[in-house]
Amino acid sequence: MQRKILLIEPNYKNKFPPVGLMKISTYHKLLGDDVVFFKGDIKEFIIDRIVNQCVEKLNKLEGEYEWKYFYDTIKEYIKTRRNVCLEKLPLESLDSKRLLVSWLEYFKDYYWKKDYLLYPEWDRIYVTTLFTFYFDITVNTINQVKGLVKKDGVLNVGGVLASLQPEEIEKATGIKPHQGLLYHLDEGNDYIVDSLPLDYTILDEVDYKYEMSNAYYAYTTRGCIRKCKFCAVPKLEPHYIDYIPLKERIMRVNEICGERANLLLMDNNILASKQFDRIIQEIIDCGFGKGSKYQAPDELAISIRNLEDSINDRAYVRKTQSLLFEFYRSIKDPDMSFKVFSILEDNKVLKYSTSTKKNLLKAYDEIAPFYKASYKSKKSGNGKMKVVDFNQGVDARLFTPHIVDQLSKIAIRPLRIAFDNIKTTDQYVKALRMSADAGIKEFSNYLLYNFDDKPEDLYQRLRINVELCEELGVNIYSFPMKYHPVFGEYSHNRDYIGVYWNKKYIRAVQAILNCTKGQIGRGKSFFYKAFGKDESEYNELLEMPESFILYRYFFEWLNDRYEICTKNWRKCWMKCESTMSDDDWKALLDYIHKDEFGIDSLSQFSDPHVLELLKYYKNFRSDIITKGTKLYELKQEYDSNPIMISRRH
Ligand code: SF4
Numbered sequence: 001m002q003r004k005i006l007l008i009e010p011n012y013k014n015k016f017p018p019v020g021l022m023k024i025s026t027y028h029k030l031l032g033d034d035v036v037f038f039k040g041d042i043k044e045f046i047i048d049r050i051v052n053q054c055v056e057k058l059n060k061l062e063g064e065y066e067w068k069y070f071y072d073t074i075k076e077y078i079k080t081r082r083n084v085c086l087e088k089l090p091l092e093s094l095d096s097k098r099l100l101v102s103w104l105e106y107f108k109d110y111y112w113k114k115d116y117l118l119y120p121e122w123d124r125i126y127v128t129t130l131f132t133f134y135f136d137i138t139v140n141t142i143n144q145v146k147g148l149v150k151k152d153g154v155l156n157v158g159g160v161l162a163s164l165q166p167e168e169i170e171k172a173t174g175i176k177p178h179q180g181l182l183y184h185l186d187e188g189n190d191y192i193v194d195s196l197p198l199d200y201t202i203l204d205e206v207d208y209k210y211e212m213s214n215a216y217y218a219y220t221t222r223g224c225i226r227k228c229k230f231c232a233v234p235k236l237e238p239h240y241i242d243y244i245p246l247k248e249r250i251m252r253v254n255e256i257c258g259e260r261a262n263l264l265l266m267d268n269n270i271l272a273s274k275q276f277d278r279i280i281q282e283i284i285d286c287g288f289g290k291g292s293k294y295q296a297p298d299e300l301a302i303s304i305r306n307l308e309d310s311i312n313d314r315a316y317v318r319k320t321q322s323l324l325f326e327f328y329r330s331i332k333d334p335d336m337s338f339k340v341f342s343i344l345e346d347n348k349v350l351k352y353s354t355s356t357k358k359n360l361l362k363a364y365d366e367i368a369p370f371y372k373a374s375y376k377s378k379k380s381g382n383g384k385m386k387v388v389d390f391n392q393g394v395d396a397r398l399f400t401p402h403i404v405d406q407l408s409k410i411a412i413r414p415l416r417i418a419f420d421n422i423k424t425t426d427q428y429v430k431a432l433r434m435s436a437d438a439g440i441k442e443f444s445n446y447l448l449y450n451f452d453d454k455p456e457d458l459y460q461r462l463r464i465n466v467e468l469c470e471e472l473g474v475n476i477y478s479f480p481m482k483y484h485p486v487f488g489e490y491s492h493n494r495d496y497i498g499v500y501w502n503k504k505y506i507r508a509v510q511a512i513l514n515c516t517k518g519q520i521g522r523g524k525s526f527f528y529k530a531f532g533k534d535e536s537e538y539n540e541l542l543e544m545p546e547s548f549i550l551y552r553y554f555f556e557w558l559n560d561r562y563e564i565c566t567k568n569w570r571k572c573w574m575k576c577e578s579t580m581s582d583d584d585w586k587a588l589l590d591y592i593h594k595d596e597f598g599i600d601s602l603s604q605f606s607d608p609h610v611l612e613l614l615k616y617y618k619n620f621r622s623d624i625i626t627k628g629t630k631l632y633e634l635k636q637e638y639d640s641n642p643i644m645i646s647r648r649h
Pocket of ligand 1: 064224225227231232233234257268291395
């Protein structure tokens with residue numbers, strides 16, 4: 001018997017799609033089950049399910065109308081219970097009005113009285129989990145969907161957080177989660193869930209857009225040969241598997257969804273694989289050799305084909321509607337634009353909520369001549385470069401001439417070489433030089449900080465990257481990434497402070513990164529300005545009031561113009577440092593490093609120099625943006641100053 005399966009990703013922000021759920025979707029579809037994926041507000045999901053049931057019922061009772069066209073009104077009625085909504089429905093002229101109204105009332109009560117909890121719809125619900133600092137939102141989601149599974153059904157919780165903190169999840173939800181990779185789900189079949197291809201179609205069932213959407217996602221290995229203290233991989237994937245076939249999975253995606261531009265490999269330590277050459281050859285065979293180009297497939301044609309073949313109606317109704325609308329928006333010719341708009345309007349497919357499969361196919365038939373002509377004229381061109389991205393980074397300690405030679409054969413961009421620890425500088429620099437010699441020009445890395453590193457280590461790693469860029473003529477984009485523990489007291493939030501760090505320094509680094517948009521690329525002068533030209537300037541920046549970091553040029557421009565300026569803060573700082581006893585100075589630094597500059601806490605200080613210094617630590621943002629303040633006026637003057645404008649750009 002066909003089972004109803006619900007896949008849920010909690011509504012947190014994440015870049016990459018839930019590959020575990022995508023495999024589970026494939027598994028259940030292979031067994032003939034009906035699978036639905038959702039990410040978003042669970043309450044909205046529940047109400048949409050009820051509205052759809054209501055529409056279906058009304059269509060059965062009264063075929064004169066397609067009730068889907070009144071979806072938004074029906075939803076508003078069920079959600080708000082306002083009778084005025086009923087007046088917007090075409091009920092008056094119908095003999096069946098009383099019957100229809102009674103069903104509308106029934107579904108309204110079904111929602112408000114939570115009757116859906118008495119008659120749960122789902123045989124199985126799977127909730128995936130991710131970062132431990134998303135603990136609260138994940139637990140809320142699990143608790144929200146618990147009542148939606150049938151009494152004899154199963155709620156499965158799995159994924160990263162569930163594997164790392166199963167007891168905590170069980171305590172907060174009463175559900176015992178699955179830990180680690182998922183191999184077998186049911187007796188009676190041999191499918192290994194973790195090895196199944198991903199069902200990409202489910203991603204089009206939701207509004208949420210993953211950052212890396214035009215990509216194949218895959219693992220060609222599992223686990224890692226190392227056990228770095230800060231890393232969850234040894235716990236999540238304790239056994240190293242050195243080869244997982246790739247080609248067949250890529251071909252399957254091409255068949256159903258069309259070709260993708262990027263190959264995103266999520267391997268944790270691919271260079272450790274004894275079958276590395278085989279993996280590289282497979283990447284090349286999949287069309288990702290060095291210099292390969294991507295020609296985008298006709299997404300609308302694929303979407304229509306999949307709609308006709310009923311591959312995943314929930315996904316392809318949404319996708320087809322959005323592509324048709326996108327096509328309409330791209331038309332420059334007013335005549336054609338008017339004609340296409342009229343077709344969309346007549347078929348009620350201007351928005352997703354009123355679109356039906358039948359009408360989308362009909363609208364496409366009418367629009368196809370315009371669309372095909374326009375697609376043909378756009379298709380010319382050489383296409384863009386394909387990209388292979390080992391997005392978890394590769395291990396600098398494993399670089400050899402042979403490995404670099406192999407890497408240089410594929411369309412890798414950027415090559416992410418891990419540089420998590422200043423102690424691996426020699427291996428890192430060597431790996432980078434070898435790669436640059438082999439012709440690889442684009443690099444990137446996440447620089448872990450706030451673990452057992454010192455703040456200066458971050459500065460030095462960034463400096464090394466900036467200098468290597470210049471020396472080797474390459475691009476290295478560095479992304480400093482704050483360490484968050486995956487176990488213990490701070491694992492459910494982002495408040496952990498490493499032994500050599502403090503809250504003020506963390507906020508200072510984040511404020512600098514705010515100004516550099518989170519990444520540091522090429523350009524020594526840019527780097528020296530952002531992070532200081534040496535360690536001593538960097539250390540001064542870490543101590544600097546946050547408003548002064550965020551509005552660096554402005555507060556420097558204020559020097560000799562206004563008392564609240566960088567120069568006066570520096571003077572005040574030096575005065576305190578030179579006149580205070582060691583103990584008092586330490587107490588003041590401890591206070592500043594806590595980064596909590598409330599008026600109450602100031603009462604512990606009486607030294608006028610200290611009170612003067614602490615004045616600079618006020619948050620000046622609201623003064624800067626509030627009309628009538630002195631800082632607002634000065635900022636306006638600064639913003640219109642042509643020299644300052646040219647400095648900023
Ligand atoms: S090498 Fe990378 S994946 Fe392996 S344990 Fe260390 S940080 Fe984790």
